[in-house]
Amino acid sequence: MSGPPALLSFHRYRQPRSGGRAKHRGEVMTQHLRAELDDVELEQLDAWWRANNYLTIGQIYLQANPLLRRPLEAGDIKPRLLGHWGTSPGLSFIYAHLSRLIKQTGQRAIYLAGPGHGGPALVAAGYLEGTYSEIYPAVSQDEAGLLRLFRQFSAPGGIPSHVSVTTPGSIHEGGELGYVLVHAFGSVMDNPELLTVAVVGDGEAETGPLEGSWKGISFINPARDGAVLPILHLNGAKIAGPTVLGRKDPAEVRSLLEGHGYDVLEVEGGDLPGMHHRFAAVLAEAYDKIGAIQAAARGGDWDGTRPRWPLIVLRSPKGWTGPEEVDGIQVTGTWRSHQVPLSAVKDNPEHLRLLEEWLRSYRPEELFDANGAPTRVIRDLAPAGDLRMSASPHANGGLLTQDLAIPDFRKYAVDVPEPGTERAESTRRLGELMRDIYRDNPDRFRLFCPDETNSNRLGAVFEVSDRAFMEPVTDADVAIGRDGRVMEVLSEHNCHGWLEGYNLTGRHGMFATYEAFAMVSASQTVQHGKWLQESRRLPWRAPVPSLNVLLTSTAWRNDHNGFSHQGPGLIQVVLTQRGDVARVYLPPDANCLLSVADHCLRSRNYINLIVIDKQPQLQWLSMDAAVEHCTRGAGIWEWAGTDDGTMDPDIVLACAGDVVTMETVAAAQILRERLPKFRVRVVNVVDLMTLPRRKDHPHGMSETQFTELFTDRVDVVFAFHGYPGAVHQLVHGRPDADRFRVRGFIEEGTTTTPFDMTVRNRVSRYHLVMDAINNAKRLPPGATELKAWCERKLAEHETYVVEHLEDMPEVRDWSLAS
């Protein structure tokens, strides 16, 4: 049973080996699930569920005696009792019934466990389906494998307590609550064959991101997209108390979900086998409704209104089938069953006895054969091959990933005969590239944007795709409707999470958002980064398209909106992620942006953060020069400085970020014109991750390259787009890192004009000139006078902007054009 090596094993799934009748892309679903269970099915469901519960408890408690072949002893119990029982039986109950559904219908489905702390139940499911042993041969389907399964759980070198990257069939960790529906909706976009079942716990249902995600159906097209079946699992309690939805009047819960647009089906109880019969019937009803919706939409029999998709509310006891009472106190059905219902089992003989009784209540001798493998009746519940939810390639999206067809990005270039002479809206060129990517990839690329596609100058995409919207549209609406594939919703959480779901099922995209408000979904960025980091360690997890985040409307042009709209904090957040995942790009102009975007859209398994403003801005590099510059990640702009390369310059002016690059070039021009003997080197950094040492990040420059750019002793005046601390942290360990004088965004909050913004943040050309003079080792005559001139310019500016409400023309219209 040990199976082939992991990687090979999973690669088999590229070829469907379905036992049921697998559906093809976009095929109308016509098969039904029988609403009634026959005796064989009931026996199968019951046995599978008992086995799953047994394995769940085994993972939490046992380090020996996995099949209870002898009486349970204190030594069989793990020294640390970890894990969560409460939600697990509900999760596996649903899983069993879905397996029956798949086997009967051939439906392709994946399972997302919102309460991801029910990890042992999902691990047990993959194990019972055989997938686990195929991927991890050491966790074999025999007694030795069972023991390993139990011992690895929440243990050193083992697996975490949550449904995790290591769990086959998962694209959702479920540790940070709130994202199960956004991941689910993202997974079914452009996946007409897929049914994603998303279990929402009533704890998770209290979070903002989850409450904001029910409305996903207002953006799902039944003809082109697959279906999400949400199952709101109300067991009434979270870790230490009741939940709002668990305690609310059920009529209110129904009203709430109907208000979101769902057709609400309810099942309630803890009685057996009654619950099996009732849940089977409700699941069949839900599946029929989905089938009818899709058949109508795909068959042309659809009036275009948003369907009322089914949703199941399942009310079952927390800790279902666990010990009713412990020490005379009710446990099952209360928050007390949330984690480990029987504590201190090693030292408490009564608890040990209760645990044994509990384990034996599932009759393990009926569930596992003499070798310890699941019996035939259990194995038979599982669908075949990659129809098993734990083996679905949709949950290992790299297996299904097809390269994007990307037109040659050079076609969209801005013509730049001379640096710094023409202005253009850089993101507009990216919009044109994305328009053609949309055109050429009708099933594998989407743009996600909180209501800002046009504002971000990416509107060219609307030439080939509307925005998706399933609510009524009017004649006054532009580029919006049910056939749209550009995703706009005023929720960073939805946009970000949809893209994650889309990425993890193997498709490509970009999340374009306001720089300051990218912090709203910062925790999603972090959690996705962690997922990617872990997945890189698992050879069976095929690489998925990178999560591309484009930040526009940056701090430097949010002069008028004020402090809430100014914040480059996401750079700082991405820097906390590991080097094998985190990428930060600050293209200074359109051609660099195109080159960077092309690279990011082709990449896998990264978080690519791209920061550039949307306003008209000076263009610096021809396309050829841009490609070379971006390939190196950082370089000397000789045309901007007075440094002939034959000796150390007097100062290095470095910059990363569009607006501060302009100020740096302008500062260099002032120095060139007014202190011609002063040797100034201008270095521009596109790829921020070239700054750290290579041992700290794979993009890090070699020390030789670093010294070629920055020398090993000349002071560096560094104008940075983000918070200055980021650069200090990145150059740590570089030769004499303390010589880096960083100017960047500081929390000033003032309302200003664009150039005034750089003045208030003290990154204006005049500040940089003064910095250069103050930090240079050698000063030519005239330096003191130039500093005084800069001070005068700043005073002149101050008076002017307050009087005229705009920047002085010499600054506003500044360029390198002679």
Next chain:
Amino acid sequence: MSGPPALLSFHRYRQPRSGGRAKHRGEVMTQHLRAELDDVELEQLDAWWRANNYLTIGQIYLQANPLLRRPLEAGDIKPRLLGHWGTSPGLSFIYAHLSRLIKQTGQRAIYLAGPGHGGPALVAAGYLEGTYSEIYPAVSQDEAGLLRLFRQFSAPGGIPSHVSVTTPGSIHEGGELGYVLVHAFGSVMDNPELLTVAVVGDGEAETGPLEGSWKGISFINPARDGAVLPILHLNGAKIAGPTVLGRKDPAEVRSLLEGHGYDVLEVEGGDLPGMHHRFAAVLAEAYDKIGAIQAAARGGDWDGTRPRWPLIVLRSPKGWTGPEEVDGIQVTGTWRSHQVPLSAVKDNPEHLRLLEEWLRSYRPEELFDANGAPTRVIRDLAPAGDLRMSASPHANGGLLTQDLAIPDFRKYAVDVPEPGTERAESTRRLGELMRDIYRDNPDRFRLFCPDETNSNRLGAVFEVSDRAFMEPVTDADVAIGRDGRVMEVLSEHNCHGWLEGYNLTGRHGMFATYEAFAMVSASQTVQHGKWLQESRRLPWRAPVPSLNVLLTSTAWRNDHNGFSHQGPGLIQVVLTQRGDVARVYLPPDANCLLSVADHCLRSRNYINLIVIDKQPQLQWLSMDAAVEHCTRGAGIWEWAGTDDGTMDPDIVLACAGDVVTMETVAAAQILRERLPKFRVRVVNVVDLMTLPRRKDHPHGMSETQFTELFTDRVDVVFAFHGYPGAVHQLVHGRPDADRFRVRGFIEEGTTTTPFDMTVRNRVSRYHLVMDAINNAKRLPPGATELKAWCERKLAEHETYVVEHLEDMPEVRDWSLAS
């Protein structure tokens, strides 16, 4: 009309000078609002609203000719047209009616504008009420003041385009959408006299945090708390397209809000004066319902079930009263009116003509007198004194702030006769302190915690207060009910936002949460920090209690939960805030925690981040030593090292954070015992902000102090709780900063045991010993052997934990006890 100086002016509000019959705390509300408008009232409302709309447009467009005393010319138009018209007329319409309500009833009310980009309307309201000129005398109620009002908007040195800190009457900026209801609910907790009206825009209503906040009523007690009246303002569009709630079937919107538990009242239309009459009637109905709910609850006539609080759905045209069409395209009622409906007015004579027509449609000559002051009919709409919403002390909560009664924290001390010999759960002592703070401050202190109060060992508070919950409770529930004042909801957004609302209205609290999931509300931390930074610049804004954030369940003890539960990222986020606001504390034990907490709870206007784990941990300092240590913020622990202070040590072992402090002390012990001639200095840092230079943070140590601790040349092995980059960034500019070798949290994600966690992250005692040897300038004999010994210990550990599933006893039970 220029009024007294700003500070004096506002301090008057400490003494109520109400014109209507102001209510007293907790008094049962009995007055009613008349549902019908008489002619005088209608004239007043209409005039006030016209004036507000006129001033709103003036702020967006005009830099001269504020009263249109002559025909409008291109030169009167601002060079940059900024601001948002679309939502503004709706916001001011509501404001006018609320002013009437206050004047009739004497109700204390504040107004929170969810669509904060309707800033000009709220600024205009404060101006018409006279408050603006009282605070900012230069913006006087005459033509010169009007001109200043117009020119300052979104201009250099002026005010931002949003309802901001500078806007009198605001505790909500509204730039980052999603928080209007959480702020509102926080504001009314323990404020029985207060009515907070929260306008929710239909754009904002799409965000997760907002959708997650409707359920605030499940936690509001009508007897003790005030009331929130949400007004869902559906004008159908956001910046570039329709909204989900704006387009949904109104029956679904009603169902959704009824599902949240509200009594939904609807008003729809754009007809005038019809809308005035209908809105007045609905507002009267809502106010009556609130009055009835509160009267019943406060009069004892309440069955204890959650009231169905009223909520108003207002459907009015976007850009109401603005230009219907521009260039033949419909503008009013569409997304096109979102920002500046008439563009390029300077250069387009037709647009200029339309603008003049639009401005004159409000008949400014009827609204302002010969001096430019609002006429009597307009001034008369405003309530008197601090009943004006723009002058409410509740929206300048520092004016109402009373000190907390805090028992002597030394009473809760852990007895520590010798360092590192006893273990205790540090947060449990804090819980006992908070219990007594609850007891002694029944109206001004609350703890906010996402379902983790007990788990965080803060459960002592339940001895004096239950958790608040207005949904049904059962016999199995513990410490929960309608009389509770501990706030638990599984939503960081709600907890954080409620506390902000509570703080900004002058009360004290603490938000205790999981360290990793603090990133969920990181953007709220950032935005609140920005608010506090800006408010410090305004003398009329009285300081408010600090936002205290306690992070427990830290990365270092989330070995078993896996990667999603490990993340010290919030430290990095707080470091981006300005030094006058940001505070980060890493108390290493219970007594330090008590000292730090006492300081934080007494402070004002800060964000205090406190990080400490909840598990049993070794205790280091007696209370006296802890107080001294925390007062200094960092110090040498002489008892831990072998440094006699007479000369430079061979190495400095520094640490910040509880778990890494234990490892550091253990490493020093190994060195002490095995290399007795090696001079080791141990430095512990409690206040992270002592590390930067004083010019970078007011807590920064002087260079002398810094050198006394860290020398100016000896290498420092720094064991840090968070990501290493934070320390590099903090010590930038310190003498030879590159000598700091920082070990901290790295993204490893492995499932481990507690000590194994420090091994995987390479911050274990063995790693620190090897680091000390590798970086010391002088090594005694035996160093090489000691390194080899460390390697052996690590290998031994590796084998042991995989076999035994727990740490080796010598590490698990390690202490300094002999």
